[in-house]
Amino acid sequence: MYRFLLTSRWWGINVFVLLAIPFCVFMGSWQLSRFEGRVQDHRAATEQAVSGRHEAARPLDGMLPVDKGTSGRRVTASGRYGEQLLVPGRELDGRRGFYVLTLLRTDSGRALPVVRGWLPGPADTARAPAPPTGRVTVTGALQASETPGDNGVGAQSGLPAGQTPAISSASLVNLVPYKLYDAWVTLDEADAGMKAVPATAPSGTGLDLKAFQNLGYTGEWFVFAGFVVFMWFRLLRREIEFQRDAALGLVPDEAERAPAVSG
Known part of the structure; x- marks a missing residue:
């Protein structure tokens, strides 16, 4: 009854199944490893951000460029405060407010954006405390430049003068x-009665949409593998039923089913 498995059509079906199942399992395992890797990165970045609060601050220039190893680490820089900007739409402890961002002009000739604190409510220049005058030395957590989509940063447009949607050189x-x-x-x-902004994990290390996409793809690939097995058994069952019906004369055999050739 199972001799049909040796036909060329079933050889093709069996080869496809034998290749498709390991491929789906491999892809599902790979996507799962990607998700687990992101979980590990997120855990390591969170631990680094916490431990970084207690380590000795290092000179800023020695910690650049910012990467996964330096993000969240404590740094120190000296200079004079200059322009001040507000960063609206930032949440802290479940409340919506804004950052007070002041540019620190360093001896290198470049300016370092410094988040001096957070205030609740809509961004209001009148509520933002003026920066200290004279030469200052700041100490805080180093952060990578933001891009739209990172840490809830939106690509806002049409902001009033003196406000910026993201903290980045761009x-x-x-x-x-x-x-x-x-x-x-x-x-x-x-500074001046504001609330300190905690360091955040660097971009690409959080349990973000991409991480859960990897988890979703994991499930999809294993579902595909199960679907291949299901379809193979379904085709096998239909073929067995057809062969049984043919043996009982309930369906025409191959010769009878072939169209007659007119002479």
Whole structure:
């Protein structure tokens, strides 16, 4: 009854099944490993951000460029405060408010964006405390430049003068007259009654949409493998039923089913 498995058609079906199942399992396992890798990166970045609060601060220039190994680490820089901007639409402890961002002009000639603190409510220049005058030394967590989509950053447009949607050199280049570091710092202790902004994990290390896409793809590939097995058994069952019906004369055999050739 199972001799049909040796036909060329079933050889093709069997070879496809034998190749498709391992491929689907491999792809599902690979996507799962990608998800697990992102979980590990997220855990390591979170632990680094926490441990970084207690380590000795290092000079800023020695910690650049910002990467997964330096993001969240404590740095120190000296200079004089210059232009001040507000970063609206930022949440802290479940409340919506804004960052007070001040540019620190360093001895290198470049300016370092410094988040001096957070205030609740809509961005209001009148509520933002003025920066200290004279030469200052700041200490805080080093952060990578933001891009739209990172940490809830939106690509806002049409903001009032004195506000910026993201803390990055690309967003600030047209707002300040000097070169900028491709990084920013959030102070350990906020100035003038503001609330300190905690360091965040670097981009690409969080349990974001991409991470859960990997998890979703994992499920899809294993479903595909199960579907291949299901279809093979379904085709096998139909073939067995056809062969049984043919043996009982309930369906025409191959010769009878072939169209007659007219002479």
